[in-house]
Amino acid sequence: MTDLDNLGEVEMDVLKELGSIGTGHAATSLSQLLNKDVYFSVPEVKVGEIRNLSSEFIGDVVAGVIIALQDLEQKKSGYLYIMFPEKSARKIAGDLFGMDEMDEEMYASTIMEVGNILSSSFCDASADFMNIVLLPSPPSFAEDVPTAVIDSVVSQMARNSNHIILFETSLSSDADIEIFLALLPESCLLDDMMSILGQL
Numbered sequence: 001m002t003d004l005d006n007l008g009e010v011e012m013d014v015l016k017e018l019g020s021i022g023t024g025h026a027a028t029s030l031s032q033l034l035n036k037d038v039y040f041s042v043p044e045v046k047v048g049e050i051r052n053l054s055s056e057f058i059g060d061v062v063a064g065v066i067i068a069l070q071d072l073e074q075k076k077s078g079y080l081y082i083m084f085p086e087k088s089a090r091k092i093a094g095d096l097f098g099m100d101e102m103d104e105e106m107y108a109s110t111i112m113e114v115g116n117i118l119s120s121s122f123c124d125a126s127a128d129f130m131n132i133v134l135l136p137s138p139p140s141f142a143e144d145v146p147t148a149v150i151d152s153v154v155s156q157m158a159r160n161s162n163h164i165i166l167f168e169t170s171l172s173s174d175a176d177i178e179i180f181l182a183l184l185p186e187s188c189l190l191d192d193m194m195s196i197l198g199q200l
Helices: 009-034 050-056 086-097 104-130 146-157 187-199
Strands: 038-040 044-049 062-070 076-085 140-144 163-173 178-185
Touching (some): 009 038, 009 104, 009 163, 076 086, 076 146, 140 146
Antiparallel strands (some): 062 076, 163 178
């Protein structure tokens, strides 16, 4: 079991590199989808208690997409939380279909599919780096303040662990589109992440 209270600088740097690889591939996929340049920030890695997780997500209404991550044995490996500020979500959907307005069902379906593409790219790149298999579940969509979207995940993860490592990063384009990704790994995925240290 990974000791989250005693992660050193080397371990944190490895985790940042892992987040950068996954986010970089997600940014490439988004760039191809929108046919626009997309940039991503170096992931920020935070160690904290699960009960305080909601305080990390504050702000206005977002279109939140939650994807559960599993391994080949269908054991829960964690969650990927993709947050689209409402303005960005509407612009993405509008750009993809060439229209300013669309019905809510079509809008939600579009953002879920974008979330699905981003999560698949993120998981594939991260899993290759760790030499494991990560299988993203179909996305779950909700439009609310960030804390409301994440609360159900927090309650589920708290059953297995008191602590968590949070990976936060953002994607942006020259069209004022912002997307925030947060990886919330379960203990089994954390162990896989840390095991790569022995290969460096």
